[in-house]
Amino acid sequence: MPPTITAFANSPDRGRGHARDMRVRWALEEVGQPYDVRLVSFEAMKQPGHLALHPFGQIPTFEDGDLALFETGAIVLHIAEHHDGLLPAGTNARARAIAWMFAALNTLEPPIVELGMAMLLERDKSWYDERLTVLNHRVRVRLGELSVRLGDADWLDGAFSAGDLLMVTVLRRLNASHILGDYPTLSSYVARGEARPAFRRAFEAQLTVFTAASKHAP
Amino acid sequence: MPPTITAFANSPDRGRGHARDMRVRWALEEVGQPYDVRLVSFEAMKQPGHLALHPFGQIPTFEDGDLALFETGAIVLHIAEHHDGLLPAGTNARARAIAWMFAALNTLEPPIVELGMAMLLERDKSWYDERLTVLNHRVRVRLGELSVRLGDADWLDGAFSAGDLLMVTVLRRLNASHILGDYPTLSSYVARGEARPAFRRAFEAQLTVFTAASKHAP
Numbered sequence: 001m002p003p004t005i006t007a008f009a010n011s012p013d014r015g016r017g018h019a020r021d022m023r024v025r026w027a028l029e030e031v032g033q034p035y036d037v038r039l040v041s042f043e044a045m046k047q048p049g050h051l052a053l054h055p056f057g058q059i060p061t062f063e064d065g066d067l068a069l070f071e072t073g074a075i076v077l078h079i080a081e082h083h084d085g086l087l088p089a090g091t092n093a094r095a096r097a098i099a100w101m102f103a104a105l106n107t108l109e110p111p112i113v114e115l116g117m118a119m120l121l122e123r124d125k126s127w128y129d130e131r132l133t134v135l136n137h138r139v140r141v142r143l144g145e146l147s148v149r150l151g152d153a154d155w156l157d158g159a160f161s162a163g164d165l166l167m168v169t170v171l172r173r174l175n176a177s178h179i180l181g182d183y184p185t186l187s188s189y190v191a192r193g194e195a196r197p198a199f200r201r202a203f204e205a206q207l208t209v210f211t212a213a214s215k216h217a218p
Numbered sequence: 219m220p221p222t223i224t225a226f227a228n229s230p231d232r233g234r235g236h237a238r239d240m241r242v243r244w245a246l247e248e249v250g251q252p253y254d255v256r257l258v259s260f261e262a263m264k265q266p267g268h269l270a271l272h273p274f275g276q277i278p279t280f281e282d283g284d285l286a287l288f289e290t291g292a293i294v295l296h297i298a299e300h301h302d303g304l305l306p307a308g309t310n311a312r313a314r315a316i317a318w319m320f321a322a323l324n325t326l327e328p329p330i331v332e333l334g335m336a337m338l339l340e341r342d343k344s345w346y347d348e349r350l351t352v353l354n355h356r357v358r359v360r361l362g363e364l365s366v367r368l369g370d371a372d373w374l375d376g377a378f379s380a381g382d383l384l385m386v387t388v389l390r391r392l393n394a395s396h397i398l399g400d401y402p403t404l405s406s407y408v409a410r411g412e413a414r415p416a417f418r419r420a421f422e423a424q425l426t427v428f429t430a431a432s433k434h435a436p
Contacts (some may be wrong), residue, residue: 051366077316078313095292099293103289125348
């Protein structure tokens with residue numbers, strides 16, 4: 001039995017690959033592990049059945065035999081630990097790749113999500129311009145630091161790793177703004193990630209779900 | 219040579235244990251690993267020497283022989299993987315404990331930090347009351363879900379783990395507000411964490427740094 005992940009029955013990002021199942025799909029594609037997908041509605045996500053798998057009522061989840069996991073960082077790390085291709089072999093290099101996983105999710109993603117939410121929800125508020133300036137600055141500080149560290153390397157620390165996988169998906173959340181264009185080093189980095197065959201397969205798979213759901217929409 | 223961590227020379231939290239070195243100190247105390255501390259000023263944190271260790275110019279860092287790490291999640295996980303006491307032995311239980319580490323840092327901490335920052339920086343803004351309502355709601359939704367999952371258990375999944383360690387430090391950030399008092403299950407959980415001898419030793423160690431720095435302040 002292949003592992004089963006959950007994903008939005010009807011993704012609010014309209015198939016642009018920003019929903020977090022994309023990260024798990026990409027990791028599974030990188031290591032060549034087939035998987036099943038169970039689609040869940042927004043209503044079902046908050047019901048006891050799904051909450052038993054995910055205490056915060058979100059997607060994705062990951063079920064493999066007796067194991068049920070939530071949190072994309074943990075799922076991607078679990079996949080990386082049980083297959084070759086997403087973590088380097090050396091102990092120290094492995095620890096550093098994991099540091100980039102946490103950096104993506106705890107240092108880069110929070111200000112990027114905050115900016116995205118403000119652009120989505122606060123556009124008609126009196127304070128929008130003032131807040132946007134602050135939020136943009138917070139994101140740009142982190143992008144500047146990341147850009148300097150990456151330099152002219154292809155990936156953050158040697159070969160492509162689970163750290164790069166998560167960082168690319170986090171930076172892709174900025175696609176709707178034009179910020180990333182001011183950091184050519186990072187734009188190229190994201191493009192390198194998106195060009196990987198495993199990324200393309202994962203992207204097409206999640207897009208197919210959205211396209212099929214749209215056809216059946218009233 | 220014991221490992222060396224970095225910490226604020228003069229912590230902005232005035233020794234209340236909210237700076238992120240607290241998490242690493244606590245983990246090291248739990249596993250009985252002695253450590254050295256190198257204090258860094260705000261200026262030094264943004265200089266090339268420190269940026270080589272931490273690309274985002276923050277504390278803590280962790281140096282052990284040839285290995286240099288940043289990101290508290292990665293450092294705590296590294297400590298947990300190389301010593302007994304912070305991760306369960308079973309493969310599945312271990313993966314679930316790591317899921318709680320990511321949940322603490324990627325699901326709970328971002329809205330809690332956002333609320334804390336608004337309370338610190340936006341108090342005199344015209345929008346403060348309206349924003350505070352939104353931010354409080356986001357935090358309360360997560361606390362409610364976490365409270366339900368914890369139930370009457372002592373810890374999130376069996377014995378105390380690195381997941382509980384990070385979750386308790388994240389929830390402690392709410393100490394300045396009175397929100398946690400509305401979730402007695404979580405207040406007791408945090409109190410259980412703070413009562414652990416390893417927590418007490420780590421707390422005293424970081425408080426001593428702050429007290430000594432204050433004595434020498436002009």
